[in-house]
Amino acid sequence: MKKAVAVMLMAASMAVGAAEIGGVKVDDGVKVANSDLALNGGGVRVKYGVAKVYVGALYLAQKSGDANAVINAATPRRMQITMLRNVDAEDLHASFIDGLEDNTSSAEFAKFKPRIQEMNAIFQAVKKVNTGDVIALDFIPGKGTQITVKGQVKDVIAGDDFASALLKIWLGSDPVSGDLKKQLLGAK
Numbered sequence: 674m675k676k677a678v679a680v681m682l683m684a685a686s687m688a689v690g691a692a693e694i695g696g697v698k699v700d701d702g703v704k705v706a707n708s709d710l711a712l713n714g715g716g717v718r719v720k721y722g723v724a725k726v727y728v729g730a731l732y733l734a735q736k737s738g739d740a741n742a743v744i745n746a747a748t749p750r751r752m753q754i755t756m757l758r759n760v761d762a763e764d765l766h767a768s769f770i771d772g773l774e775d776n777t778s779s780a781e782f783a784k785f786k787p788r789i790q791e792m793n794a795i796f797q798a799v800k801k802v803n804t805g806d807v808i809a810l811d812f813i814p815g816k817g818t819q820i821t822v823k824g825q826v827k828d829v830i831a832g833d834d835f836a837s838a839l840l841k842i843w844l845g846s847d848p849v850s851g852d853l854k855k856q857l858l859g860a861k
Contacts, residue, residue: 692712692715694715694716694717694728694730695715695716695717695725695728695757696728697728697755697757699712699715699728699730699753699755700712702732703732703751703753705732705749705750705751705811705812705813706749706811706813706814706816708734708748708749709734710732710733710734710749710750710751711732711733711734711735711736712730712731712732713731713732713733713736713737713743713857713858713859714730714731714856714857714858714859714860715728715729715730715731715856715857716728716729716850716852716853716855716856716857717729717757717853718754718849718850718853719850719852719853724758725757725758726756726757726758726760727754727755727756727757727758728754728755728757729752729753729754729843729853729856729857730751730752730753730755730857731743731750731751731752731753731843731844731857731858732750732751732752732753733746733748733750734746734748734749734750735748736859737858737859738858738859738860739858740844740845740854740858743840743844743858744837744840744841744844744845745837747814747833748814749811749812749813749814750811750812750836750840751809751810751811751812752809752810752812752839752840752843753807753808753809753810754807754808754809754810755805755806755807756802756803756804756805756806756807756808757804758804759801759802759803759804760801760802761800761801762796762797762799762800762801762802763796763797765796765802765808766792766793766796766797768849769792769839769842770789772841772842772843772845772848772849773785773789773838773839773841773842775845775847776838776841776842776845776846776847776848777838777841781834781838784834785835785838788830788831788832788835791828791830792820792830794828795820795822795827795828798827799822799823799827802822802823806822806823807821807822807823807824808820808821808822809821810836810839812833812836812837812839812840813829813836814833815833816829816831817829817830817831817832817833817835817836818830818832818835818836818839843857844857844858
């Protein structure tokens with residue numbers, strides 16, 4: 674009996690600090706702008722019904738199932754992408770632009786063009802993301818979106834408004850995937 678309890682405790686301690694989503698281990702918590710964030714939810718981005726592209730994980734200061742509350746929160750947040758396949762960074766950036774266009778008005782999108790160009794420069798420099806590479810979009814209130822690719826901070830794109838618009842790619846009214854949106858918001 675003691676041996677069984679010891680094995681269970683050891684297994685439980687190994688699980689602490691990491692969750693598994695789509696075969697990818699993601700941290701249960703991260704730190705952004707000196708704030709502790711917890712994994713709110715995550716899922717696999719599937720394209721064309723079969724192609725697994727990445728695992729998305731959303732980290733928040735306080736768990737929430739309300740997309741609008743998350744998008745408009747004045748607290749640090751992270752949207753993390755772990756690649757499940759090799760993708761040209763230009764294609765990934767194009768998918769971000771599509772998501773922005775689908776979830777912002779024409780006037781908002783036009784206002785974001787200079788910042789979209791900044792984001793494009795980041796992805797042009799990266800060139801390619803490979804299976805296992807991690808992209809973190811850290812939303813830092815009053816500062817903007819810090820983009821980290823493969824563990825290297827690339828740049829910060831100014832503006833809380835742009836940070837919220839980026840989150841709409843996954844949580845907006847026309848997200849890249851309805852299933853992924855539900856999973857990021859904590860649905861199983």
